[in-house]
Amino acid sequence: MNKNRSKEYDVIIIGGGATGAGTARDCAMRGLSVLLVERHDFATGATGRNHGLLHSGARYAVTDHESAAECIEENMILRKIANHCIEENNGLFLTLPEDDIAFQSQFVDACSSAGISTEIIDPKLALRMEPSANPDIIGAVKVPDGSVDPFRLTMSNALDAKLHGAEILTQHEVIDILKDQDRVNGVELFDHAKKEKVKYYGKIVCNAAGIWGHNIAKFAGVNINMFPAKGSLLIFGHRVNKMVLNRCRKPANADILVPGDTICLIGTTSERIPIEEIDNMYVSKDDVDVLIREGVKLSPSLATTRILRAYAGVRPLVAADNDPSGRSISRGIVLMDHKERDGLEGFITITGGKLMTYRLMAEEATDLICKKLDVDKKCETANIPLPGSDKSDETLNNVSQKVYSVNGITQKSAKDRHGSLAHKIAKGDENEDSMVCECEGVSIGEVKYAINELHVNNLIDLRRRTRVGMGTCQGELCACRAAGLLCESMEEAGKAKDDLANFLQERWKGMSPIAWGETINEIQFTSWIYEGIYGLKPDNN
Amino acid sequence: MKFDNIIIGGGLSGLTCGIKLAEQGKKCAIVSSGQSAIHFFSGSFDLLSKVNEEEVTNPLESMKALPDTHPYKRVGLDKIERLTNDALHLLVRSGLNLTGQADRNHFTLTPMGVMKPTWLTLSDFTSFDNKDSFPWKKAVILNFSGFLDFHTLFIKDGLKKFDVQAQIKNVSMKQFEAIRKNPSEMRSTNIAKEFDKENAIDEFAQKANVLSDGFDVVILPAVFGLFNKTIADKLKEKIEKPVLLLPAIPPSVPGIRTQITLRERFQELGGTYLLGDNVEEGVFENGRLLEIRTNNHGDIKFEADQFILASGSFYSKGIVATHDKLYEPIFGLDIEGDSDREKWFDEKIFNDQAFMRYGVKTDQNFRAMMNGEPVENLYVAGSVLGGANPLKEGSGAGISLLTSLHAAEQILK
Numbered sequence: 001m002n003k004n005r006s007k008e009y010d011v012i013i014i015g016g017g018a019t020g021a022g023t024a025r026d027c028a029m030r031g032l033s034v035l036l037v038e039r040h041d042f043a044t045g046a047t048g049r050n051h052g053l054l055h056s057g058a059r060y061a062v063t064d065h066e067s068a069a070e071c072i073e074e075n076m077i078l079r080k081i082a083n084h085c086i087e088e089n090n091g092l093f094l095t096l097p098e099d100d101i102a103f104q105s106q107f108v109d110a111c112s113s114a115g116i117s118t119e120i121i122d123p124k125l126a127l128r129m130e131p132s133a134n135p136d137i138i139g140a141v142k143v144p145d146g147s148v149d150p151f152r153l154t155m156s157n158a159l160d161a162k163l164h165g166a167e168i169l170t171q172h173e174v175i176d177i178l179k180d181q182d183r184v185n186g187v188e189l190f191d192h193a194k195k196e197k198v199k200y201y202g203k204i205v206c207n208a209a210g211i212w213g214h215n216i217a218k219f220a221g222v223n224i225n226m227f228p229a230k231g232s233l234l235i236f237g238h239r240v241n242k243m244v245l246n247r248c249r250k251p252a253n254a255d256i257l258v259p260g261d262t263i264c265l266i267g268t269t270s271e272r273i274p275i276e277e278i279d280n281m282y283v284s285k286d287d288v289d290v291l292i293r294e295g296v297k298l299s300p301s302l303a304t305t306r307i308l309r310a311y312a313g314v315r316p317l318v319a320a321d322n323d324p325s326g327r328s329i330s331r332g333i334v335l336m337d338h339k340e341r342d343g344l345e346g347f348i349t350i351t352g353g354k355l356m357t358y359r360l361m362a363e364e365a366t367d368l369i370c371k372k373l374d375v376d377k378k379c380e381t382a383n384i385p386l387p388g389s390d391k392s393d394e395t396l397n398n399v400s401q402k403v404y405s406v407n408g409i410t411q412k413s414a415k416d417r418h419g420s421l422a423h424k425i426a427k428g429d430e431n432e433d434s435m436v437c438e439c440e441g442v443s444i445g446e447v448k449y450a451i452n453e454l455h456v457n458n459l460i461d462l463r464r465r466t467r468v469g470m471g472t473c474q475g476e477l478c479a480c481r482a483a484g485l486l487c488e489s490m491e492e493a494g495k496a497k498d499d500l501a502n503f504l505q506e507r508w509k510g511m512s513p514i515a516w517g518e519t520i521n522e523i524q525f526t527s528w529i530y531e532g533i534y535g536l537k538p539d540n541n
Numbered sequence: 542m543k544f545d546n547i548i549i550g551g552g553l554s555g556l557t558c559g560i561k562l563a564e565q566g567k568k569c570a571i572v573s574s575g576q577s578a579i580h581f582f583s584g585s586f587d588l589l590s591k592v593n594e595e596e597v598t599n600p601l602e603s604m605k606a607l608p609d610t611h612p613y614k615r616v617g618l619d620k621i622e623r624l625t626n627d628a629l630h631l632l633v634r635s636g637l638n639l640t641g642q643a644d645r646n647h648f649t650l651t652p653m654g655v656m657k658p659t660w661l662t663l664s665d666f667t668s669f670d671n672k673d674s675f676p677w678k679k680a681v682i683l684n685f686s687g688f689l690d691f692h693t694l695f696i697k698d699g700l701k702k703f704d705v706q707a708q709i710k711n712v713s714m715k716q717f718e719a720i721r722k723n724p725s726e727m728r729s730t731n732i733a734k735e736f737d738k739e740n741a742i743d744e745f746a747q748k749a750n751v752l753s754d755g756f757d758v759v760i761l762p763a764v765f766g767l768f769n770k771t772i773a774d775k776l777k778e779k780i781e782k783p784v785l786l787l788p789a790i791p792p793s794v795p796g797i798r799t800q801i802t803l804r805e806r807f808q809e810l811g812g813t814y815l816l817g818d819n820v821e822e823g824v825f826e827n828g829r830l831l832e833i834r835t836n837n838h839g840d841i842k843f844e845a846d847q848f849i850l851a852s853g854s855f856y857s858k859g860i861v862a863t864h865d866k867l868y869e870p871i872f873g874l875d876i877e878g879d880s881d882r883e884k885w886f887d888e889k890i891f892n893d894q895a896f897m898r899y900g901v902k903t904d905q906n907f908r909a910m911m912n913g914e915p916v917e918n919l920y921v922a923g924s925v926l927g928g929a930n931p932l933k934e935g936s937g938a939g940i941s942l943l944t945s946l947h948a949a950e951q952i953l954k
Contacts, residue, residue, distance in 0.1 A: 285883055292864070434687050435725040444689070477790055481689040493698030497653060501891070508890035515886060516862040520896060525581075525856040531891065532932050533583040533788055535651035538891040 009035045009167075011369050012187055012202035014174055014216055015209035016040075017047035018150060018355055021157035022362030022381070023208055028164035029384070030370060030377035035200055036158070036166055037189060039173035041461045043154040045210045047355060048464065049281075049313025051233065051258045051267050053244060054078060054086055054146035055356045058093060058118070059251055061110035062103075067332060068114035071356045075144065077382045078153075078359070084388045084419025085153040089259060091145025091244030092121070092130055094137045096297060099249045104139050107248055111143065118143055132241040132299045145244040147260040150355055151464045152417060155454060156386040163387065170455050172198075177205060177220040177347070184220055184338075184346035193457065204369050207349040211278050211316040217349060222342045224349060225319040228278050230312050232287040233267030234295070234514065237306040237472045240264055245298045254294030261416070262440065262471065263308065266295035273314070283310040283513040306518050308474065309510035316351050333357060335364050337372075346372075388419030413441035417466065418449075425449045436485065437478035439471020447485050459483055459503040472518075474507045476526045480534075497540035504530060505538070543844045544570045544813070546952060547833065549820050549871065550851035550859070552577030554923025554941035556803040558849050560631055561949040563810035570813040570843065572820050572835055577857060578924070578937070579803075582796030583788050584763065585649050586639075586942065588625065588660035589613075590935025596658055600939070601625075601644045610928045612940050615905065616947045628942040629661060635806035636770075637799060638664035648672045652692055652787050654699010660939060665763060665773050665795045667785050675703035677757035677783070683749060684762065686713045687727045690790035691762035707760075710752045716741040733767035733794040742772060746779035753782045762789040766798050820871050823848075825911070830872075830919045847952045850874075850901065850909060851923040851945060859925035860899060867899060872919075875902040875910040877927040893933055900927025907948055920948040 013024050016038025024036040038044075057071030078086060095101050104120070111118045119142040126140035127133055133140075158168060171192040178186035178199060186201035207216045214226040239259045247255035258265045269287050288310055295302045318334045334352035338344040350365040363379045370377060415422045425432075425445045432445030450456050450465040459482055462468050468482045469475030479500060487496035504526065511519055530536040546562050548555045551573020559571045589600035589607075597603040601622055604613050613621055625643035632639055639661040641647055646658035648669040656672035669675070680700060682693045697707040716735045720726040735741050753759045763786040765773040773795075777784045786795075808814055818837040823830050832842040852859035852871065860878075861870045862885070867878045878899030879885065885896040901921050902910040909919045922945040924931060931937035 282888075288864075434689060434721070434727055436689060438725050477690075480692060480790060484689060484692045484694065487692075487694045493694040497695060497698070505890050509888070512886045512888060514864075516864050516882060520862045520885070521856040521858065523890075524854060524897070527890065527894075527932055528578075528856075529581060529791060532935075532937070533581065533651065533791075534653045535655040535657050536653055538889070540653070 007201070009033045009200065009202035010373055011035075011204045011206055012037065012200060013206045013208055014187065015045075015207070015213070016042040016154070016158070016170060017045050017208070017210055018043070018154045018157065018358035019047075019210070019350060019353070019361050019365075020208035021154045021161065022358045023206060023350065023365045024161035024166045024168070025157045025164070026362045026366040026379060026381050027369060028161045028166040029380055030366060030375060032369070032373065032375065034161060034166035035202065036161065036168045037172045037174065037187065037200075038168075038170045039192070041170050041457065041464060042158055042455070043151045043464060045212065046313045046315060047150050047154055047210075047358075049233075049311055050150065050231070050355055051256055051265055052148055052150055052260045053256060053258045054148040055354070056091060056143040056145045057114055057116050058091070058107070058111050058143040058145065059246060059256070061114050061116060062107055063250060064332075065110070065114055067354075068110070068116065070333075070360060072114060072116045072144070074356050074360055075146070078148065079146075081382065081385045082148070082153055082156060082389050083385075085149045085156060085386075087147040087260065089146050089243050091143045091246060092126055092133065093141040093143060093246045093248035094126070094133060094298065095139030095248045096134060097136055097138055099247065101139050103250075104141060104248055108141060116143060130241060130243045130245065132301055133245060134297060134300055139248060141248060145246070147244065147258055148355070149260065155465060156388055158455070159387050168455065171457055174209075174216055174219065177216065179220070182344055184344060203346060204372055205347050206365055206369060207347065208351070208365065210351065211314045213316065213349055213351050214275060220338070220344060220347050222338055222344055222347070224336070224351070226275065226351075227317045227319055228273050228275055229315040229317050230271045230273045230281065231268035231315060232283045232291065232310060232312040233265050234288065234291045234307050235309045235311070236264050236266070236302060237308045238263065240299055240301050240305055247298065254291045255298070257295060257298045257302075261467065266291050266298075266302065278314050281312040281314065283312050285513070287312070288513050306472070307514040308472065308519070310513040311510050318352050333361050333364060335361075335368060337368060388421040413467075414443065414446050417446075424453070436481045437466075437468045437471065439473055439478070440467040442466045442468050442478070444485060447482060448489065451486060451489050456486070458499045459486060460506055462486065463503070469503065469507060473522060474511060474526075475503060476522060476529070479503050480530070494541045497536065500530075501536055501538050501540065504536075542570075542841060544568050545845060546570075546847050546849065547572065547843055547845040548849045548851055549833075550577070550853060550857070550923065550925070551804070551814065551816070552851065552853055552857065552923065552941070553579050553803075553938060554945040555849070555851035556800075556807055557628065557631060557942050558851060558922055558945035558949050559807045559812050560635060560803065560810065561946055562952065563807060563812045564631075565953055567952075568811065569807075570815060570845075571807065572815045572818050572833075574819050574858070575817055577800065577853065579796050579800040580793060581791035582793045582799055583649070583651075584663045584666040584786075584793070584795050585659035586661040586938035587935040588643055588646075588939035590646065590658040591933060597646060599644050600646060600660065612926050612928050612944050613936075615907070615928070616943055620947070621943065624943045624946050627946055631946075632661070636802045640664065640668055650699070650785065650787060652696060652789070654696045654702075658935065663795055663799065665766070665786050675700065675705050678705060679756045680705050680707040680758045680760055680785075681753045681756040682707055682709045682760040683752060684709065684711055685717060685732060686711045687717070687721050688732065688762065688789075689727070690729055691787075696760060696787060708756070712745065712748050712752070714741060714745060729762065729764040729789045729794050730767060730792055730797070732764045736765050736772055737767055737769040739769070739772065739775075742776055742779065746776060749780050753780070756782060758783045758785055760785045760787060763787060764789060764794050767794050768798070768801065770798065770802070823872050825916065828914060829917045847918045847920065849920045849922055849945070849948050850925060851921075852925050854900070854924040855896070857924070860901070862896070869901050869925075872909070872911065874916075875913065876900070877902045893930055897930040897932055898927050901925050902927075906951055907944065920951060922948040
């Protein structure tokens with residue numbers, strides 16, 4: 001099992017979320033040899049389970065000046081380097097009759113001291129700008145919020161890391177941290193595809209596994225005091241708002257409504273959970289009821305909008321080392337050099353923070369890695385655009401006009417999802433243009449591109465890359481079409497049937513907490529098709 | 542307008558009930574909102590395929606093991622055998638060509654390549670006596686280029702278990718060029734429309750004959766005969782090898798044809814079929830439903846001596862769920878089901894889901910309950926009745942056919 005002994009990476013990064021992928025990119029751009037390992041797929045943890053809000057920082061302005069300042073700086077950077085992952089929607093902070101209007105001036109002052117531009121808008125004008133907002137508002141402030149697609153963002157970082165020579169292993173779970181006395185020198189992985197154990201060696205191991213970093217640290221014999229905080233969200237089937245809507249008050253439950261792609265999201269709740277439950281996130285009936293009740297206050301039309309899914313993510317909050325009770329919790333970035341902290345060389349942990357600050361977290365982690373390796377290279381990730389984001393030679397329109405012949409919907413959708421890399425997708429013939437997913441406008445060409453170039457191992461991965469099955473039907477018809485294509489290009493058919501069954505189960509997990517109205521009708525129909533007509537079972541082999 | 546009987550719902554159960562009553566000289570109307578479960582018909586009617594997770598050989602026998610609250614038990618097992626015969630004859634009189642018997646299930650092949658027990662199978666499809674063997678050794682699976690709704694690899698994989706050597710081949714047809722231009726048009730109904738015109742069938746059969754050289758059987762998606770009732774038979778004549786049709790992703794072409802066939806039978810018997818209309822409300826007096834009002838007909842009231850509610854389950858909107866309740870949306874009838882939504886579901890999608898058993902409450906004569914009292918002349922039939930999980934039991938079509946015949950008999954008494 002020591003077959004990789006011969007190769008020693010400069011750095012092995014654990015975790016395929018935004019932080020891990022971002023760190024892999026940064027390290028690779030600074031010339032290090034990099035291995036990124038992920039137990040499932042990119043963005044399956046907290047990265048893919050949040051609002052997708054491109055924070056202006058305004059939300060934290062009053063309570064956490066440092067986070068607010070970090071957010072606005074990263075916000076402006078992401079607009080430059082990741083424009084294909086971002087919608088520049090702007091945001092409104094709304095004051096409702098039940099809120100204290102005096103908070104507004106405190107809020108505006110705090111924003112300006114953090115460097116966040118604000119504009120107080122007359123409520124009547126605000127309603128013209130955002131007709132979906134609650135008509136009872138008594139105050140509104142405009143801020144540079146936006147939306148970010150975390151799946152796309154993470155994938156772009158991973159792609160760019162690869163372009164700079166990084167190696168990436170998904171479906172590889174860390175089962176042990178390898179040590180030579182008081183020095184970490186590698187990882188032992190379980191390859192879920194091949195069902196075998198394998199070891200890889202590196203000079204530095206970087207723990208970027210979010211809340212799961214708690215367990216990774218344990219493998220290394222060090223203790224990090226993590227406090228998982230569950231946040232639940234609801235996805236609505238339409239995009240009711242065009243601007244991000246926030247409540248102008250101290251951060252509380254369910255006070256952000258974010259538009260993104262074809263949908264919008266309300267969130268979040270916040271609840272401490274035991275560390276044992278982090279792999280078993282469920283959204284309770286109470287969570288759902290709170291989210292709806294508060295969401296309707298921001299935008300009354302949510303009361304009659306169909307809910308597509310409910311899901312929950314886990315924030316990796318870290319307690320200060322001298323406080324095992326977890327009372328003094330930081331929401332900021334936590335970078336640990338375990339040499340300094342625990343006397344263990346070759347092992348660092350980057351955690352805390354938020355999606356917005358992933359790049360900064362990556363930069364800080366990479367600075368430390370470079371220092372340890374004695375590499376003197378500057379960080380360039382804030383200046384060089386991610387793949388798909390560069391506007392250099394042609395405008396996106398020109399690219400896609402050259403590439404696509406007929407199909408307006410898939411063309412636009414693909415461009416939205418993959419930016420200037422969309423030219424890699426279709427040959428423009430009828431075959432490649434055929435529609436797999438009608439809700440989200442996904443073509444055969446896009447599915448094939450994702451399978452061939454974006455590390456897709458199964459239908460659930462494919463959904464994260466292309467939005468197959470994310471629309472109103474939640475995979476009712478497209479799942480089977482996509483399974484057929486996946487099966488053609490990579491898998492054995494028997495496995496593809498189980499994959500399809502898993503995909504339906506994964507969709508159901510998000511539907512069951514909100515399965516009334518159209519959703520219960522849809523799931524009954526889906527069950528009739530797959531189980532009744534097709535004879536699909538949870539285990540088909 | 543005055544009818545003898547008005548049926549709410551134009552699916553399998555509403556049409557069966559309407560045909561039965563019209564055959565007995567009743568002046569009937571069916572109000573149908575549009576599509577029904579027949580539009581995703583697999584090609585077979587199930588009576589009872591599974592009881593307590595065990596596959597059923599003789600449905601009539603196995604029904605004894607069902608709970609007393611099951612619709613079959615409530616109809617009465619002494620009547621079931623006769624009703625299964627009546628149902629088969631009614632369907633055959635309507636013009637459907639079916640094989641199968643109620644005391645012995647046969648099998649059909651699903652698009653996953655799995656054998657599934659069933660009761661009656663439409664002649665388009667192939668019935669098998671044995672689930673463990675396949676009569677042919679070498680199969681060619683043909684699909685149309687660009688048609689994503691037929692899963693050849695899944696079929697091939699399923700056939701491996703029968704030691705069948707299968708090969709997948711694609712056929713390009715110039716007749717489909719137009720529908721392929723729009724990326725969402727290459728669906729089974731549009732392909733069927735091209736074949737309905739009869740000018741593509743010769744060319745296709747020729748190609749199929751060339752491609753099936755050296756094989757024992759030709760497997761094709763069931764996309765033949767939407768409005769044209771003879772094209773599927775013509776195809777089978779023109780292809781030299783045996784043809785095995787398998788369902789594609791819905792809508793089902795043979796299903797739509799079946800719906801049309803039943804609807805035409807009802808109309809030929811003098812029935813009035815109001816398509817695309819919805820019943821909005823009813824007027825009740827002294828425990829009777831006097832008249833209903835529909836969306837399309839505004840002030841015009843529809844009166845009848847008896848009414849039948851055959852409005853289907855959730856996906857047909859016969860029952861509606863909101864975050865805090867279940868209700869029957871037309872009349873507000875009593876519901877058998879839990880009002881706490883946490884009780885509706887199991888976290889595993891393939892497990893038995895409680896909501897599948899929910900439906901309208903009825904008395905022992907299948908009359909709807911309203912505020913705890915039966916409505917004297919409002920009968921309930923088909924999947925809007927609760928008490929069964931038709932998906933887990935494979936009993937959906939059987940319940941629709943038999944409870945609607947039973948309701949018709951109550952009315953004809």
